[in-house]
Amino acid sequence: MKSALAIKPDISYKSAGKFEETRFEKIHNEIFKNSIEASVVVAQEIAHLIKSKQEKNKPCVLGLATGSSPIKVYEELVRMHKEDGLSFKNVISFNLDEYYPMTKENNQSYHYFMHQHLFNHIDIKPENINIPDGTVAIENLNQYCTDYEIKIINAGGIDFQLLGIGRTGHVGFNEPGSHINSGTRIITLDHITRVDASSDFNGIDNVPKRAITMGVSTILKSKRIVLMAWGQNKAEIIKRTIQGEISSEIPATFLQNHSNATFVLDQSAASELTRFKTPWLVGECIWTEELKRKAIVWLCQETKQSILKLTDRDYNNNGMSDLLALEGCAYDLNINMFNVLQHTITGWPGGKHNTDDSNRPERAIPAKKxxxxxxxxxxxxxxxxxxxxxxxxxxxxxxxxxxxxxxxxxxxDDEALKFAEVCNDFVGNNESKINIQEVIDFLNNKIENEIDSxxxxxxxxxxxxxxxxxxxxxxxxxxxxxxxxxxxxxxxxxxxxxxxxxxxxxxxxxxxxxxxxxxxxxxxxxxxxxxxxxxxxxxxxxxxxxxxxxxxxxxxxxxxxxxxxxxxxxxxxxxxxxxxxxxxxxxxxxxxxxxxxxxxxxxxxxxxxxxxxxxxxxxxxxxxxxxxxxxxxxxxxxxxxxxxx
Incomplete structure (x- = not known):
């Protein structure tokens, strides 16, 4: 596991071997086995920064994010506070964004999220917590956003900015089209962002259409930036952000201009990066059986040919000359891989009795499993x-x-109400195991964000x-x-x-x-x-x-x-x-x-x-x-x- 400070970029990142491996990449990134390991390391870096500021009797200004990505980081920070005595009394926090309009009490608000996952469990001073206010009157929003920027400046600027990334490439709620010089402002949410949030709000119709967000310029002024991404859903946008050109259509690409930014990824989120997806295009590979399968399947798809039609030229022209040299010729490679894939196919998922199972995916014995x-x-x-x-x-x-x-x-709720009414008409409350009329009354009078009885x-x-x-x-x-x-x-x-x-x-x-x-x-x-x-x-x-x-x-x-x-x-x-x-x-x-x-x-x-x-x-x-x-x-x-x- 990497140490807390090892995820910071340094000159060794562009040493000969590392540079060859990552030559397609424009942002320093570190890959971890899973989000838990990665989150602990990020939390350790934050804790180290807080302590170093305490030793100098200085405030530590943190830019904080919401969403699923930082939850485990916050859990680890809470653990360090309770078990290791980490104090947050010198921390000043500024959150990236908030839905608009949105009350603080709403359990979908980022105010609610931050207190639930972090602030209620640590000793940060309440007056040092800054979260955009989703209840500010629309006519006062411009001034409110300006004041938010001034407050960050007066605090000394953000020492450490924690980020997630949306499928549109947004950071904070800086949606596609956001300018590199943008500051804190109200913004209209992209449809994809609202679709992704729809499950939290029980349907897209309930997702706010606007939000208050820190701007790209505000984020880029941070002294240190760590962006976290977990899971296959983020793999494509991570590739475009790390390997693509800087564009306002993917606001996260502006982070390529930052001198102290690191992307912290799990293996799934990193899976589309060239060095993982097609490492043979980057440099020499250690050709394991799994990598051979991956490469030959990719080559068939790239050349639009079946396995048995691949030629020596196909291998040589697509970064696999070393594999060809290792195996001898395309014919042998093709036959071997054809047989490997053929042997994965079976109409007997529990194994086929009285049959040779040496080339079958499941055992023949026992016959009845x-x-x-x-x-x-x-x-x-x-x-x-x-x-x-x-x-x-x-x-x-x-x-x-x-x-x-x-x-x-x-x-x-509509589906439940339908069943409740049918049940009520059919058996009545006295014979039902559930008080059906109570269910009907609850659903008919349910208020927004109320937890089901x-x-x-x-x-x-x-x-x-x-x-x-x-x-x-x-x-x-x-x-x-x-x-x-x-x-x-x-x-x-x-x-x-x-x-x-x-x-x-x-x-x-x-x-x-x-x-x-x-x-x-x-x-x-x-x-x-x-x-x-x-x-x-x-x-x-x-x-x-x-x-x-x-x-x-x-x-x-x-x-x-x-x-x-x-x-x-x-x-x-x-x-x-x-x-x-x-x-x-x-x-x-x-x-x-x-x-x-x-x-x-x-x-x-x-x-x-x-x-x-x-x-x-x-x-x-x-x-x-x-x-x-x-x-x-x-x-x-x-x-x-x-x-x-």
Whole structure:
């Protein structure tokens, strides 16, 4: 792990080896295994700065950001305050932005966010906290923004500016078109920014159209800037920002002009940078089997040829001459890679009995496997692997589907009210397990940002549960093999969830220990808008690690599927399960049993398509990629990656 000060750029950054590796890049950046490690390092640098200022009896002026990116930094700063005695009494803070109009009490306000995640837990002086005020009258805003700038100057300027980045390339709320000389001002939010925020506001119609933001010029005057980005969703804009030309269309590119700026990234956010995406275009590579797969698949796509048609010239003209020299000739390379990819394809995801399995992705033995299909939400099972789910059942395996969360947050109030009214008309309050009239009254009188009552959450959970029963029955699963965990971390009644706790992990352990599976399928897609997939996957990792000494775990393989947002790249796929046209239709119908998620998806991220359409398009696209590589042509393919836990 890098030390706290090691992320600062210095002259060694452009030493011979490092410069060759990063010659496409125009901003210093550091890549970490995950956001937790990276956030700790950033927090350490901030803490070091605060202490050094304290030693000199000087204030430390911090520019602070909101959003998901800095949360773990704030958690670490709070920990250092409580456990290590880090004091914030000399800190003066200036936040980047705030929605407009927006009251401080609104739980979507950045005032609320900062106090919830940081200020309520440290000893910063209240008078030293500065957050743009979303309640200032419109006619007074120009003067207010000018005063905000003057206040920063009078404090001595920002010593350390923490930033995130939006998909439009905005920093703060400096949307595309923002000028390099812009100061603090009111701005109209880009549609993409509002779409990305829509899940926090229960729909885009509730997202404010304007915001107050520090300007690009204000940010660039900071003495030190650290921009953080996590996850695959940020990979493309990070590449354009770090490797592209400076342009007001991507305001973050203005940071290329700053002499002391560092981008701190996790591996997913850095994945589109040239040195990671296509390192053979940068310099010599160490040609692992995984990198060979990646490079040859890329070469086929670049030249629009199938694997067996690639020539020596294709390799030489696209930065792979050293690979060609290592392997001898294109013919041998092509045949070997064709066979590797061919062997990932199987119509027997649980293994095929009485068959040589040396070149198959799954074992032949035991013939009938016990299988757990973990589903973070009540519809991820059929969305992500509905066809494979069906095959496993039809091929005689003992399949158990385990829904990790209730999914109640994703049911709209209108949908819940509809079910409540139907239930009330049908059975009446006296026979219902839920006080239906209480639910109806609550929903009819619910005020903005009010947390659902326990009764409402129960109803919304039941809606998702019954949809899951219906979909699983349609797939062919026995009802006794359907399990609902209702993991405690999720049950907050809010979009923001609790951290993963020991009780969550223990629940996962118990179901694994009971079933003793030969196969576990789990969601490996970490790009869902609110991180539920990541928490659910971490719970599975933790549970399986603790259970590893158990003898039955020696025969347990973990397969990861992707959710509704991204698919595995071809070179990452270890098992490709083809679907027939009939199986594609079966999967579609299973997804449509989740009626509460149809038409008005609450947390769809940046893709406006319904989940069944996304899933179908994605599976057909994967099949098309295999076809383009010269392999068999299928209607659709579901993809999986084996993970060694």
């Amino acid at each position: 016990r299988i757990i299909l973990f589903s973070p939400h009540p519809d991820d099972d059929v969305i992500s692997m509905g066809g494979t789910f069906s095959k496993l059942i039809k091929q005689g395996h003992d399949v158990h589907v385990v829904y990790q969360t209730s999914g109640n947050i994703a049911v709209t 326990l009764e409402v959450r129960k109803l919304k959970g039941i809606i998702r549960r019954r949809e899951s029963y219906a979909a699983s029955r349609y797939i062919g699963l026995k009802e006794e093999n359907i399990h609902f965990l209702d993991m405690p971390f999720y049950e907050t009644g809010q979009i923001k969830k609790n951290p993963l706790g020991p009780e969550d992990i223990a629940i996962i352990q118990a179901v694994i220990a009971k079933i003793k599976p030969h196969q576990v399928f789990a969601a490996g897609d970490l790009a869902d808008p609110h991180g539920t997939h990541e928490v659910c996957l971490n719970a599975i990792f933790a549970a399986m690690k603790q259970l590893k000494p158990e003898s039955y775990m020696n025969d347990c393989w973990l397969w990861l599927y992707r959710g509704a947002w991204h698919e595995w790249d071809i070179h990452e796929i270890d098992m490709a399960v083809p679907l027939s046209p009939d199986e594609v239709l079966l999967k579609r119908h299973a997804i449509l049993y989740h009626q509460s998620q149809k038409d008005r998806v609450m947390f769809q991220g940046n893709d406006s398509r319904e989940f069944w359409v996304r899933a179908e398009d994605r599976n057909k696209h994967t099949a098309k990629l295999y076809d383009d590589l010269g392999l068999a042509e299928y209607e659709a393919i579901e993809a999986f990656k084996r993970f060694d836990y």
